[in-house]
Amino acid sequence: MSGKPVGLKVLAAHLDLSVGTVSRALNSYADISPATRERVKRVADELGYRANQTARSLSIGTPETIGYVLPRYSNSIAQTFVAQLLQGLGEAMSMRNWDVLVAHADSPKDELAQIDRLVRSGRVGGLVMSRPLKNDPRIRLLHGLECPFVVHGRTEASDDYAWFDVDGEDAFITSVDHLVGLGHSRISFVGAPLQYQFTQDRLNGYNKAVKSNGLPVDPDLIQIADLSDDGGEIATSMLLDLPEPPTAIVCVTDSMAIGALAAIRARGMRPGKDVSVIGYDGLKFGVHTNPPLTTMAQPLAHAGRRLGDMLLAIIDGDDPTKHQELQRAQLLRRETDGPLGRVAGLINVSKREEIQ
Amino acid sequence: MSGKPVGLKVLAAHLDLSVGTVSRALNSYADISPATRERVKRVADELGYRANQTARSLSIGTPETIGYVLPRYSNSIAQTFVAQLLQGLGEAMSMRNWDVLVAHADSPKDELAQIDRLVRSGRVGGLVMSRPLKNDPRIRLLHGLECPFVVHGRTEASDDYAWFDVDGEDAFITSVDHLVGLGHSRISFVGAPLQYQFTQDRLNGYNKAVKSNGLPVDPDLIQIADLSDDGGEIATSMLLDLPEPPTAIVCVTDSMAIGALAAIRARGMRPGKDVSVIGYDGLKFGVHTNPPLTTMAQPLAHAGRRLGDMLLAIIDGDDPTKHQELQRAQLLRRETDGPLGRVAGLINVSKREEIQ
DNA sequence: TTACCATCCGAAACCGGTTTCGGTTGATTT
DNA sequence: AAATCAACCGAAACCGGTTTCGGATGGTAA
Structure with missing residues (x-):
């Protein structure tokens, strides 16, 4: 059907023009008469001409x-x-x-x-x-x-x-403020290694919001782990083992938040009820986590x-x-953010007993 | 720091050789003496020479x-x-x-x-x-x-x-056989439009397994919808509305299976307990669905x-x-495949009451 | 010594476009 | 009618490599 692709010279031959002229016509140079310009473009279409990108790149000096x-x-x-x-x-x-x-x-x-x-x-x-x-x-x-x-x-x-x-800083201020509005005061931060600048930005936002809301600053509430679902799970486990565990957790990415959910469920607690979690990224998949993940969305x-x-x-x-x-990121509320449970401690204990 | 990238001719000038010779040396032609070949390569490294890919592509006739x-x-x-x-x-x-x-x-x-x-x-x-x-x-x-x-x-x-x-046909035979082994007999198929050949293949496997296991063939048990989580949810909803709903569902992709899980949960039923679901693709995020999705995995x-x-x-x-x-795909058992519940109906009712 | 041959390298064509430059038309100006 | 100029197109250089071909060199065989 196609045989060899038609190049500039066979096109020029068909048109009885020089290759230079044909090239300029196709690129709409001003020194080509409108008549021939149209004719060239028409015949080029008919013959299915297409400029070779490699040659073009070499000539114009950019690979596009x-x-x-x-x-x-x-x-x-x-x-x-x-x-x-x-x-x-x-x-x-x-x-x-x-x-x-x-x-x-x-x-x-x-x-x-x-x-x-x-x-x-x-x-x-x-x-x-x-x-x-x-x-x-x-x-x-x-x-x-x-x-x-x-x-x-x-x-x-x-x-x-x-x-x-x-703006990760702004987003985490929003997250923490939101959780404070829900009654939480012990709010944890789960992050990836600080060599990632985005972790630092988001941590900054967390720290600012903690202070501006007059919450006690507690280094124990900050956990760093691998940037993965497993990392989030491990970090959250450690947080929940604290003598005074957090009632809410903000996570640096959705993938880590998903791990956090797993850690919470593994202890028989309910994310969004017993412990709130807010992620970051707004991945579509968060709709289907257990329960659906509240997150800071970025398009x-x-x-x-x-x-x-x-x-x-x-x-x-x-x-x-x-x-x-x-x-700016937008708070996307799904189901893992909830008001501070009045009897969170009780639920926690009973669930633990149930598990052991 | 870098200035202009060194091209073949400046490299040749440095070496006091012709560009052709340098090119052949770099490409290890046999008609270049080992001595100069090594010298060329060494100096090329020193000067940080790198062949321009565009020119190379044009010359050798493939864009690589x-x-x-x-x-x-x-x-x-x-x-x-x-x-x-x-x-x-x-x-x-x-x-x-x-x-x-x-x-x-x-x-x-x-x-x-x-x-x-x-x-x-x-x-x-x-x-x-x-x-x-x-x-x-x-x-x-x-x-x-x-x-x-x-x-x-x-x-x-x-x-x-x-x-x-x-092999989608084989995979779905495996899926259905597995569910039959768990005691299921009313097994549904949730698929994407049949214009996708993979849906057809997997449907063929489903049909074959249904027959080979002596299950009753019921066209109502086959639902086609959009290839998406929403499609899976809609299709599953319709299946669960059947006078005699299925106790297990095989889905053409994991994304549709996730929708199926949502539909099942929306009715207050438990995937893997009241209704089993098996997906297809083996996507990693299936670990975090509610509950974790059993699926046919392909690397x-x-x-x-x-x-x-x-x-x-x-x-x-x-x-x-x-x-x-x-x-061949591998059955990856997580938690949405379970034995046929003896009291599925009762559980179903109680859950509904709880929700209302 | 001459003929022959292998080894090694330079020169030049080539890939298929783009772009500059100069030359040929025909119309306009003086 | 000669000079000027705009409009239009052809010729050729160029992008930066690869590959073919032929020539120069030095060594070996006749």
Whole structure:
């Protein structure tokens, strides 16, 4: 059916024009008469001509492609994250007929190598990365490479590059305030390692809200564990073993919150009744947890679109530091936030007996 | 720091050699003396030379890139699916320094346009696609384009192309047999529209097992709905409204099974106790559903790797029809499969009272 | 010594587009 | 009628690699 794809020269031959003229006609140059321009485009359509992207890229000096490096330590639960972000990124890119290349890395070191390869080989004209660490070597590398990039999230020092982030500090203030409004006073924080800047941001928000609400600051109420459902479960278990356990827990991500729910149920307690839990991410899957998870929602596809637009602008020459956007998360109430139980202690004891 | 990336000619100048010689040295041609070959490679490393991929692609005639079109109608819950597959694909590709391009489409028609663009512009040298329909226009298009491709799943007529699939028929026979072993006899099937071939396959398995176990065939026990959690919930609701409702349900995907769980709980019944449910996919988040979902598991990252290897082999000239692999799914027992409750009816009533 | 051959490298074509530059038309100005 | 100019198109360089082909060199066989 198709045989060989028609190239510019056979198209030019059909039209009895030179390849240069045909190329300029297709790209709507001003020095081509409207008549021939239309004729060229019509015949190009008829013959099913399509410019070879590789040749075009080589000629114009940009691959018209951006890269996305799959986030490190990506636990499988949180990966809906990736798909949604890619969706938004793809939308933004397709506006200008750019494409998205995804790179896979099997270690942090390999991740740097992949970035280096993608950029230095000219395979991508820009990069998007997720979940930066406080002091992220990837960002230092990208700076050295002088490659346009945008970050989904922020590092500790976030002055000199472009980023899009959700205001984790604000979100956790909202979370804690909400729980205080429900009567809670012993509120715990379950977080990932502090090398992730987002944990630090959210912890800051937690601390601020604790103070502004006049709650007692208790370091024991803060637990750090792996960024995964298992991590959340372990951290929560330790919290519940406290002499004076929390009555509410804010978790740094939905995946950790899901682990928290498991830990609570494992003790025969009811999330949202005996212990409240608020997650962070707004993953759709939270609708189906036991019980449905209250969370701080951030629209990921929108983040992808914004990141894509920002990156294109920077590639066009914009100053990266002009593109720093902070979005507010929304409290999405489902069923794991509830008023402070009057008899939480009693329930706790009875349930424990039941288990032993 | 980096300035302009060093190209082949500045490298050649440094070495006092011609670009052709340097290129052949780097690619280990036999007509280059071992001495200069080593020297070239050493200096190339020192100068941080990296071949421009675009130029290389144009020259050798392949982009060294494959494409993956994000599956249509992708509901956000099932998208962990995408990330895992991409992971596997990326691994397979990185073995040969190929890359993966993901394309996004916002309608079935646009999806065809994207495939057409990717292939005819030479942006990809091969394509992977998921979830084919019974008679899929994308496959017809790819055949016409004469572009190497592999399919994750099968169509109705799957003779003339390469695919990797999990044996859905076998899996559903396993599911139903397992439920029969638990004492169930009224077993329902909840599926997506039959235009998805995988629904047909799994329905075939269901039907076969129903007959082989001597169960009564009842068309009412088969419900088709949207491929989503909501679809699963609606279908299950209708089943539970039957005069003689099923005591067990097999669902065509985990996302639909999750909806089924919701429908069962909404009636105050307990999944795994009053009504058993078995899903399909083995997604990790099934651990955290209420209760944890029993399912037929298929290792998606492995599928991605196999698909990648197959595609590379076909690009190298292999006959696509030589690459057709069927994998068996494993029953992953969690907590939604249980023995037939002797007093299901009574439990049902009491729970309802409790709720009202 | 001459002929022959293997080894090694340079020169140049090539991949398929884009873009600059210059030249040829025909119409307009003086 | 000669000069000027705008409109339009062809020729060729170029992007940065890969690959083919032929030539120079030095060593070995006749």
